[in-house]
Amino acid sequence: MSTKPTNVEEIKKELIAKMPTKVARKRAKSILPGTEVGEPIPEIQSNVRTIPGVITQRGCTYAGCKGVVLGPSRDIVNLTHGPIGCGFYSWLTRRNQTDAGPDGENFIPYAFSTDMTEHDIVFGGEKKLRAAIQEAYDNFHPKAISIFSTCPVGLIGDDIHAVARTMQEELGITIFANSCEGYKGVSQSAGHHIANNQIMKHVIGTKDVEVEGKFKVNMLGEYNIGGDAFEIERILEKCGFTLVATFSGNSTVEDFRKAHAADLNTVMCHRSLNYVAEMMETKYGIPWIKVNFIGAEASAKSLRRMAAYFEDQELIDRTEAVIAEELEKVKTVVDEIKPRTDGKTAMLFVGGSRAHHYQELFKELGMKILGAGYEFAHRDDYEGRHVLPTIKIDADSRNIEELEIHPDPERFKPRKTEEELARLNEKGLDFKGYEGMIGGMGKDAMVIDDINHYETEKLLEIYKPDIFCAGIKEKYIVQKMGIPLKQLHNYDMGGPYAGFNGAINWYRDIDRMVNTKVWNLIKAPWQTDGPELEATYV
Ligand code: CFM
Numbered sequence: 001m002s003t004k005p006t007n008v009e010e011i012k013k014e015l016i017a018k019m020p021t022k023v024a025r026k027r028a029k030s031i032l033p034g035t036e037v038g039e040p041i042p043e044i045q046s047n048v049r050t051i052p053g054v055i056t057q058r059g060c061t062y063a064g065c066k067g068v069v070l071g072p073s074r075d076i077v078n079l080t081h082g083p084i085g086c087g088f089y090s091w092l093t094r095r096n097q098t099d100a101g102p103d104g105e106n107f108i109p110y111a112f113s114t115d116m117t118e119h120d121i122v123f124g125g126e127k128k129l130r131a132a133i134q135e136a137y138d139n140f141h142p143k144a145i146s147i148f149s150t151c152p153v154g155l156i157g158d159d160i161h162a163v164a165r166t167m168q169e170e171l172g173i174t175i176f177a178n179s180c181e182g183y184k185g186v187s188q189s190a191g192h193h194i195a196n197n198q199i200m201k202h203v204i205g206t207k208d209v210e211v212e213g214k215f216k217v218n219m220l221g222e223y224n225i226g227g228d229a230f231e232i233e234r235i236l237e238k239c240g241f242t243l244v245a246t247f248s249g250n251s252t253v254e255d256f257r258k259a260h261a262a263d264l265n266t267v268m269c270h271r272s273l274n275y276v277a278e279m280m281e282t283k284y285g286i287p288w289i290k291v292n293f294i295g296a297e298a299s300a301k302s303l304r305r306m307a308a309y310f311e312d313q314e315l316i317d318r319t320e321a322v323i324a325e326e327l328e329k330v331k332t333v334v335d336e337i338k339p340r341t342d343g344k345t346a347m348l349f350v351g352g353s354r355a356h357h358y359q360e361l362f363k364e365l366g367m368k369i370l371g372a373g374y375e376f377a378h379r380d381d382y383e384g385r386h387v388l389p390t391i392k393i394d395a396d397s398r399n400i401e402e403l404e405i406h407p408d409p410e411r412f413k414p415r416k417t418e419e420e421l422a423r424l425n426e427k428g429l430d431f432k433g434y435e436g437m438i439g440g441m442g443k444d445a446m447v448i449d450d451i452n453h454y455e456t457e458k459l460l461e462i463y464k465p466d467i468f469c470a471g472i473k474e475k476y477i478v479q480k481m482g483i484p485l486k487q488l489h490n491y492d493m494g495g496p497y498a499g500f501n502g503a504i505n506w507y508r509d510i511d512r513m514v515n516t517k518v519w520n521l522i523k524a525p526w527q528t529d530g531p532e533l534e535a536t537y538v
Pocket residue numbers: 064068094188221223225269270271272350351352353354355488489490
């Protein structure tokens with residue numbers, strides 16, 4: 001094993017040394033060392049506009065709204081109002097899985113778009129949008145249609161909400177629109193917020209039905225990438241929980257409508273669904289806790305906290321039995337693999353929650369995290385909810401309407417009294433609390449927000465990690481540098497990685513990636529033959 005550089009401040013200096021002064025000054029605020037457990041957590045700059053000219057990993061508001069939050073719902077026709085590229089490039093790339101079940105309704109394999117062209121930009125696209133809604137209705141008879149604006153729609157001023165209202169009246173199904181023009185925020189994070197508002201306004205709680213089951217929960221911020229939600233469902237069912245709705249992996253509009261029947265909201269990805277969690281708590285009196293099903297130990301801890309909430313001994317005992325059985329399977333695999341992965345190193349730069357969650361799985365393999373960062377998370381995701389007890393710090397939410405949510409205690413009784421919540425909090429339930437990424441990463445690890453391409457290449461050169469985790473934009477560049485890249489967004493062709501079976505899949509995949517000899521056999525073209533093209537200045 002080679003010795004790795006550990007002085008983060010020195011490396012940071014090197015990282016920004018070649019940048020123009022103003023850029024270096026800005027980037028310096030987004031780069032800092034991690035802290036040891038219990039140490040004070042420093043403030044990190046995040047959720048601010050990317051510096052023009054640098055190559056960022058980030059996506060846009062439309063991506064966060066359509067691609068991330070609402071896209072995985074299987075029986076809503078998600079219709080992109082815009083030029084064809086936006087609909088096409090958000091079509092099936094995220095590997096959110098579906099099982100259409102007995103009703104057979106599944107629109108995920110389709111890309112619905114109005115395919116705006118120059119004519120529509122000049123003369124307006126509302127007519128085309130109406131026609132597209134009609135066509136989708138005639139062909140598929142969906143229960144709901146959701147419309148998503150792309151950049152030009154905001155610029156020309158099509159009133160997508162008015163079109164949605166008229167078509168809803170005409171067709172008698174739920175139709176709602178999202179003003180999620182790509183440029184609206186500083187990243188996809190703004191799109192999450194918009195989608196949260198619109199599901200809350202138009203769908204959640206629109207059907208009062210009795211849901212059977214004693215221990216009813218919703219899973220917020222779980223998108224069934226690579227089948228993760230299927231594995232979580234398997235475990236929850238085995239323990240005896242009733243899952244009312246998942247937001248939004250393999251979800252249906254009916255699930256959303258009755259989600260207010262749950263007694264507890266569990267939040268898997270806080271970054272993308274926190275707004276719904278807060279609004280449902282205010283309106284329906286449903287408390288929420290943060291959970292993490294990435295990592296075997298983290299899954300066990302989440303299940304224990306969920307069972308503790310219901311204070312039912314039978315549920316607690318069954319949950320413990322499930323954990324014991326599952327952890328035994330996991331341990332056999334860890335014992336086999338860990339000797340080969342122990343001491344290897346990893347870096348993770350991804351999204352708004354996974355760069356933190358996946359550190360658990362690496363630690364279970366004895367691997368060391370040299371550096372990590374989010375693309376678009378906010379300060380609370382880095383510093384922890386207890387450091388920042390409010391979500392009203394969103395720089396990118398300036399343009400986004402805050403919904404007025406009112407409690408309705410007559411119809412929706414708070415599930416727990418203040419005293420009960422306080423008592424459960426003392427037992428470690430930690431309502432609304434969660435750890436940020438920085439605390440506990442250790443001062444020899446580097447934390448970087450909104451990493452750019454130049455910094456990525458520089459870090460690889462300095463640290464030479466055994467594995468780098470990011471997305472498709474980085475994958476082949478990193479691999480050409482002789483370092484394996486695991487896509488933490490779509491899992492390459494792998495998964496599920498959540499829960500206990502997921503952890504086992506992960507250990508095996510990572511073992512193969514960090515121990516293959518192939519990376520030592522390849523050389524980048526410039527290391528052998530020189531550049532393929534040479535320019536001559538005359
Ligand atoms: Fe949440 Fe996600 Fe993520 Fe995210 Fe995303 Fe994603 Fe992600 Mo890609 S909702 S923040 S906006 S866990 S699409 S499933 S993988 S960047 S870390």
